[in-house]
Amino acid sequence: MSWRWALARRVAALGATSGGGDGATAQAQRLFSSAAALLGRHPPPPSPPHYQIRSKVVGCRGATFVSSRWLHDAQYQVRQDGLSRSEEQQDPFELVADELSLLANRLRSMVAAEVPKLASAAEYFFKVGAEGKRFRPTVLLLMASALKFPLSDSTEVGVLTILANKLRTRQQNIAEITEMIHVASLLHDDVLDDADTRRGVSSLNCIMGNKLSVLAGDFLLSRACVALAALGNTEVVSLMATAVEHLVTGETMQISTSREQRRSMDYYLQKTYYKTASLISNSCKAVAILAGHTADVSMLAYEYGRNLGLAFQLIDDVLDFTGTSASLGKGSLTDIRHGIITAPMLYAMEEFPQLHEVVDRGFDNPANVELALDYLQKSRGIEKTKELAREHANRAIKAIEALPDSDDEDVLTSRRALIDITERVITRTK
Amino acid sequence: MSWRWALARRVAALGATSGGGDGATAQAQRLFSSAAALLGRHPPPPSPPHYQIRSKVVGCRGATFVSSRWLHDAQYQVRQDGLSRSEEQQDPFELVADELSLLANRLRSMVAAEVPKLASAAEYFFKVGAEGKRFRPTVLLLMASALKFPLSDSTEVGVLTILANKLRTRQQNIAEITEMIHVASLLHDDVLDDADTRRGVSSLNCIMGNKLSVLAGDFLLSRACVALAALGNTEVVSLMATAVEHLVTGETMQISTSREQRRSMDYYLQKTYYKTASLISNSCKAVAILAGHTADVSMLAYEYGRNLGLAFQLIDDVLDFTGTSASLGKGSLTDIRHGIITAPMLYAMEEFPQLHEVVDRGFDNPANVELALDYLQKSRGIEKTKELAREHANRAIKAIEALPDSDDEDVLTSRRALIDITERVITRTK
Numbered sequence: 001m002s003w004r005w006a007l008a009r010r011v012a013a014l015g016a017t018s019g020g021g022d023g024a025t026a027q028a029q030r031l032f033s034s035a036a037a038l039l040g041r042h043p044p045p046p047s048p049p050h051y052q053i054r055s056k057v058v059g060c061r062g063a064t065f066v067s068s069r070w071l072h073d074a075q076y077q078v079r080q081d082g083l084s085r086s087e088e089q090q091d092p093f094e095l096v097a098d099e100l101s102l103l104a105n106r107l108r109s110m111v112a113a114e115v116p117k118l119a120s121a122a123e124y125f126f127k128v129g130a131e132g133k134r135f136r137p138t139v140l141l142l143m144a145s146a147l148k149f150p151l152s153d154s155t156e157v158g159v160l161t162i163l164a165n166k167l168r169t170r171q172q173n174i175a176e177i178t179e180m181i182h183v184a185s186l187l188h189d190d191v192l193d194d195a196d197t198r199r200g201v202s203s204l205n206c207i208m209g210n211k212l213s214v215l216a217g218d219f220l221l222s223r224a225c226v227a228l229a230a231l232g233n234t235e236v237v238s239l240m241a242t243a244v245e246h247l248v249t250g251e252t253m254q255i256s257t258s259r260e261q262r263r264s265m266d267y268y269l270q271k272t273y274y275k276t277a278s279l280i281s282n283s284c285k286a287v288a289i290l291a292g293h294t295a296d297v298s299m300l301a302y303e304y305g306r307n308l309g310l311a312f313q314l315i316d317d318v319l320d321f322t323g324t325s326a327s328l329g330k331g332s333l334t335d336i337r338h339g340i341i342t343a344p345m346l347y348a349m350e351e352f353p354q355l356h357e358v359v360d361r362g363f364d365n366p367a368n369v370e371l372a373l374d375y376l377q378k379s380r381g382i383e384k385t386k387e388l389a390r391e392h393a394n395r396a397i398k399a400i401e402a403l404p405d406s407d408d409e410d411v412l413t414s415r416r417a418l419i420d421i422t423e424r425v426i427t428r429t430k
Numbered sequence: 431m432s433w434r435w436a437l438a439r440r441v442a443a444l445g446a447t448s449g450g451g452d453g454a455t456a457q458a459q460r461l462f463s464s465a466a467a468l469l470g471r472h473p474p475p476p477s478p479p480h481y482q483i484r485s486k487v488v489g490c491r492g493a494t495f496v497s498s499r500w501l502h503d504a505q506y507q508v509r510q511d512g513l514s515r516s517e518e519q520q521d522p523f524e525l526v527a528d529e530l531s532l533l534a535n536r537l538r539s540m541v542a543a544e545v546p547k548l549a550s551a552a553e554y555f556f557k558v559g560a561e562g563k564r565f566r567p568t569v570l571l572l573m574a575s576a577l578k579f580p581l582s583d584s585t586e587v588g589v590l591t592i593l594a595n596k597l598r599t600r601q602q603n604i605a606e607i608t609e610m611i612h613v614a615s616l617l618h619d620d621v622l623d624d625a626d627t628r629r630g631v632s633s634l635n636c637i638m639g640n641k642l643s644v645l646a647g648d649f650l651l652s653r654a655c656v657a658l659a660a661l662g663n664t665e666v667v668s669l670m671a672t673a674v675e676h677l678v679t680g681e682t683m684q685i686s687t688s689r690e691q692r693r694s695m696d697y698y699l700q701k702t703y704y705k706t707a708s709l710i711s712n713s714c715k716a717v718a719i720l721a722g723h724t725a726d727v728s729m730l731a732y733e734y735g736r737n738l739g740l741a742f743q744l745i746d747d748v749l750d751f752t753g754t755s756a757s758l759g760k761g762s763l764t765d766i767r768h769g770i771i772t773a774p775m776l777y778a779m780e781e782f783p784q785l786h787e788v789v790d791r792g793f794d795n796p797a798n799v800e801l802a803l804d805y806l807q808k809s810r811g812i813e814k815t816k817e818l819a820r821e822h823a824n825r826a827i828k829a830i831e832a833l834p835d836s837d838d839e840d841v842l843t844s845r846r847a848l849i850d851i852t853e854r855v856i857t858r859t860k
Contacts, residue, residue, distance in 0.1 A: 225671030241655030
């Protein structure tokens with residue numbers, strides 16, 4: 001019985017038992033039929049006109065309907081109920097916690113042992129627990145499990161176990177390599193020009209100095225290259241090398257934008273793909289390729305990573321306006337103060353053309369920041385950005401749902417965890 | 431008739447015609463017999479006791495005998511005559527000038543086209559003509575020719591030509607990749623800590639700023655990774671990734687030395703290998719591997735690059751004391767002013783133990799610099815460093831001489847050019 005049906009059946013069970021009274025039951029029944037439709041058992045009902053519901057639906061575990069098209073709404077609702085059940089059982093980060101600490105220790109000791117001078121930087125690198133540091137490796141380890149080949153009965157189990165372990169180690173390497181590349185880019189991003197004194201932002205290089213920050217980043221990049229070469233798969237090397245290149249291109253796009261580029265949503269999304277989504281998507285694809293999956297399956301893994309990354313950054317950009325410094329772990333309003341125009345402001349500029357002039361003046365003057373925030377407040381910039389994030393989250397989830405069926409419990413658990421992570425990315429507040 | 435005999439015969443001809451009168455003829459005859467012995471036709475004469483000749487031998491084209499052991503002496507003399515003949519005909523850099531400008535333009539346009547903001551950095555990158563910028567690609571293109579497979583008669587020439595061209599392009603790629611890695615390390619090396627204001631040294635980052643300097647370096651490193659992956663040879667990827675790692679390790683060794691490490695010749699040579707020789711040796715080996723050569727031949731290519739790189743850096747460190755800012759293209763006495771202890775000073779410290787204390791005090795105080803230079807002047811530090819460079823140059827040349835015989839004129843010319851480059855590295859004044 002494939003996992004899709006398991007999910008649909010659980011919705012039905014929710015409908016029958018929900019404490020929310022008749023209204024909730026009817027609504028759960030409706031959700032069940034749309035979920036079934038979604039899952040390809042019946043043709044989906046004609047999608048209703050786009051309209052806005054800004055209310056909290058009683059009896060559905062405090063699920064909030066953001067302004068929605070009916071289909072998304074149902075999917076979100078189905079998953080919200082389905083997940084909330086499973087969420088109590090398995091936190092996705094917990095599922096791979098042991099492997100993660102193994103990875104983090106391996107990385108820290110590798111850096112500290114090899115180049116003692118960088119040991120101080122190593123501490124900053126792989127602090128287990130800081131959410132940002134566990135996101136990528138968790139996604140990749142779960143993806144590796146989500147794509148596990150079903151063990152065929154004919155092959156001698158002993159041999160398969162060895163093969164499976166060897167493959168798992170290679171996929172763990174991808175997670176390590178991705179983390180090294182990610183942290184290297186953090187180290188290099190924080191290197192400031194002499195002109196930019198440190199604005200109270202505790203960046204990496206102000207702890208260790210520009211030189212060491214650059215060297216530590218280079219060390220990790222070179223280590224990642226050596227580890228990549230050791231995998232002996234040139235397609236994977238190429239994928240990860242491209243991801244490194246995208247990080248640089250994305251960073252360069254950020255520090256060198258023309259007036260038109262700063263106003264362009266396409267430019268912003270392209271930069272966001274380069275800076276955030278490319279590394280996750282290409283490493284997800286690498287995990288699939290290492291496991292010998294078809295181009296189609298590898299593409300699904302890629303699509304999951306790409307859309308998850310975009311959703312992640314879109315919400316990050318929302319939080320830069322709505323979160324607090326403490327909750328964000330970095331100064332809030334950082335982007336706008338650095339003159340970086342993100343989706344919420346771009347949407348606000350669509351609604352209030354006069355905001356263009358404010359943006360063109362730049363944001364060195366705090367009064368100009370306040371003016372821009374006023375326009376943002378009056379606009380639907382934040383909501384539209386959340387919707388866009390929601391769309392990408394849904395595409396990410398669709399990619400997981402389109403993976404070849406499996407009855408392996410470990411595979412099903414991992415796929416649910418990947419969906420859970422996607423939902424968390426959308427609903428997180430830091 | 432193998433190239434070795436061609437060289438030996440030329441010496442004989444020199445002996446018979448030299449304008450140096452009887453003395454020169456007798457001496458040329460002696461050189462011929464020792465050259466023949468060296469080239470494996472007769473057992474070499476018992477090597478005479480080590481002694482010092484500081485005189486200019488008349489009649490041998492102004493060849494200067496550095497303090498020498500007889501065998502090195504003869505080899506040096508044979509080559510000096512042999513080369514001086516060939517030097518008039520073919521300047522090694524000219525041999526590959528066309529290919530070099532093709533490479534330089536390709537690199538410059540690739541950077542400028544892809545990331546316009548980095549175009550300004552690109553100009554600095556690949557300025558054709560600056561000796562430092564042509565050294566590595568020239569060595570690699572000559573090594574590729576020096577290792578060319580003899581065309582076997584049986585294979586259809588058309589096919590072979592295509593294969594040869596394809597191989598040549600792949601070996602050109604190694605030269606490009608090496609140059610990208612080299613320039614990236616230059617860009618990152620120059621990123622200074624805030625504490626180090628720019629001491630009148632026009633470094634890269636003071637033209638473009640730390641941030642852009644780091645980004646430009648990362649861009650080149652990521653491009654090098656993508657180009658490496660495209661070669662589809664994981665052994666080559668691993669070699670070059672290791673070279674990148676060595677650059678970082680060498681740089682880290684330079685900025686973080688203990689008191690003992692600063693006094694250690696071994697530490698200095700290990701750092702010198704990492705910072706300079708590793709990239710040349712591993713890329714020479716990569717050129718051989720791409721051509722499908724045996725491990726032995728690939729090791730000879732590696733040995734040539736390693737010893738050439740060490741000789742290059744040893745002379746660089748001599749010139750930092752003896753050259754002028756103008757001639758060096760960078761400030762002279764840079765090393766000692768940055769507290770970097772190189773071979774000349776290490777040899778001087780062996781002769782004058784009291785110099786240790788001066789070194790330990792560091793060189794922020796100009797008076798301490800003067801004191802150290804006085805000791806260096808009184809010591810044989812400069813000469814001993816030149817001798818060590820000479821030894822490594824001889825080993826590099828031995829590696830070329832040990833390559834499989836070939837009658838292909840292009841191969842012979844390239845091997846002579848590699849030897850010529852090695853000699854130039856020793857005799858250069860900038």
